[in-house]
Amino acid sequence: xxxxxxxxxxxxxxxxxxxxxxxxxxxxxxxxxxxxxxxxxxxxxxxxxxxxxxxxxxxxxxxxxxxxxxxxxxxxxxxxxxxxxxxxxxxxxxxxxxxxxxxxxxxxxxxxxxxxxxxxxxxxxxxxxxxxxxxxxxxxxxxxxxxxxxxxxxxxxxxxxxxxxxxxxxxxxxxxxxxxxxxxxxxxxxxxxxxxxxxxxxxxxxxxxxxxxxxxxxxxxxxxxxxxxxxxxxxxxxxxxxxxxxxxxxxxxxxxxxxxxxxxxxxxxxxxxxxxxxxxxxxxxxxxxxxxxxxxxxxxxxxxxxxxxxxxxxxxxxxxxxx
Ligand SMILES: C[S@@+](CC[C@H](N)C(=O)[O-])C[C@H]1O[C@@H](n2cnc3c(N)ncnc32)[C@H](O)[C@@H]1O
Numbered sequence: 473x474x475x476x477x478x479x480x481x482x483x484x485x486x487x488x489x490x491x492x493x494x495x496x497x498x499x500x501x502x503x504x505x506x507x508x509x510x511x512x513x514x515x516x517x518x519x520x521x522x523x524x525x526x527x528x529x530x531x532x533x534x535x536x537x538x539x540x541x542x543x544x545x546x547x548x549x550x551x552x553x554x555x556x557x558x559x560x561x562x563x564x565x566x567x568x569x570x571x572x573x574x575x576x577x578x579x580x581x582x583x584x585x586x587x588x589x590x591x592x593x594x595x596x597x598x599x600x601x602x603x604x605x606x607x608x609x610x611x612x613x614x615x616x617x618x619x620x621x622x623x624x625x626x627x628x629x630x631x632x633x634x635x636x637x638x639x640x641x642x643x644x645x646x647x648x649x650x651x652x653x654x655x656x657x658x659x660x661x662x663x664x665x666x667x668x669x670x671x672x673x674x675x676x677x678x679x680x681x682x683x684x685x686x687x688x689x690x691x692x693x694x695x696x697x698x699x700x701x702x703x704x705x706x707x708x709x710x711x712x713x714x715x716x717x718x719x720x721x722x723x724x725x726x727x728x729x730x731x732x733x734x735x736x737x738x739x740x741x742x743x744x745x746x747x748x749x750x751x752x753x754x755x756x757x758x759x760x761x762x763x764x765x766x767x768x769x770x771x772x773x774x775x776x777x778x779x780x781x782x783x784x785x786x787x788x789x790x791x792x793x794x795x
Contacts, residue, residue: 476596481613543572553626560584633665638758649772679714687712702738
């Protein structure tokens with residue numbers, strides 16, 4: 473068996489430097505906000521895996537069932553020799569794609585990418601063990617800036633599953649799709665797995681589960697600030713909030729201060745005041761209409777080749793070809 477290799481384009485120091493910039497900007501803003509990538513240290517990645525198993529969290533099981541149904545079609549159309557996966561996480565669902573792609577095309581390599589090196593290392597090693605003969609080459613980087621470092625030695629399909637696309641606000645999403653277009657060659661494919669706009673009564677509990685795992689995941693960003701930047705947040709003093717914003721078509725996760733407090737971020741020499749009830753926006757999770765995303769893809773230079781949805785129209789897989 474060949475072991476997985478890992479390219480580190482974002483070292484621990486790079487992460488700390490980037491967090492310093494984001495924390496200073498976001499905690500000094502009004503309203504306060506932080507980018508969602510900071511949930512994902514080793515603890516945050518493990519909490520996300522727990523979320524995917526929750527009864528309320530329909531996206532993962534819906535996407536998995538959909539993939540199970542259509543991976544053969546995806547593989548036939550894409551004929552990929554290299555599967556690149558952005559924000560791969562544990563890559564559990566990816567096994568379905570890898571099996572189908574191996575059966576339909578000369579799949580040579582799997583390139584999982586993630587900002588969470590612990591999750592990536594575990595996923596890459598597990599896939600390498602399960603798929604002997606497949607070159608597994610992990611890339612630790614930030615998909616919002618360094619797509620140029622992805623390998624291009626064979627016909628590629630870039631998969632972006634788990635509705636992670638929805639964590640980008642529309643301007644970021646447009647830039648992201650344009651950069652994917654830039655790194656792909658004509659005839660290569662992008663596979664998107666996205667949540668669709670559905671009833672808020674189903675959407676909201678998926679981000680506010682009864683067991684409180686999502687709340688703990690949300691508060692993990694405060695633990696990350698404490699450990700990386702020597703902040704003194706007391707995470708228990710922040711309440712998890714998930715709201716459906718129908719105007720923007722996204723779920724917003726926030727952390728709400730339960731009392732007046734002052735927090736110090738020692739490494740930034742920054743003091744941050746919170747009034748009781750004040751919130752930090754920690755994530756948006758946009759939901760889509762297929763027609764809208766199709767138009768965004770066309771604008772970025774992609775032609776949608778196939779769209780599959782589950783029987784309840786909760787989730788879509790979109791296979792788009794780079795023109
Ligand atoms: C919602 S989870 C989805 C995980 C997996 N793809 C799935 O479908 O279950 C988002 C994943 O993207 C990673 N991630 C978030 N922001 C990132 C960024 N800016 N660059 C690279 N990876 C990122 C996280 O570490 C996490 O593994």
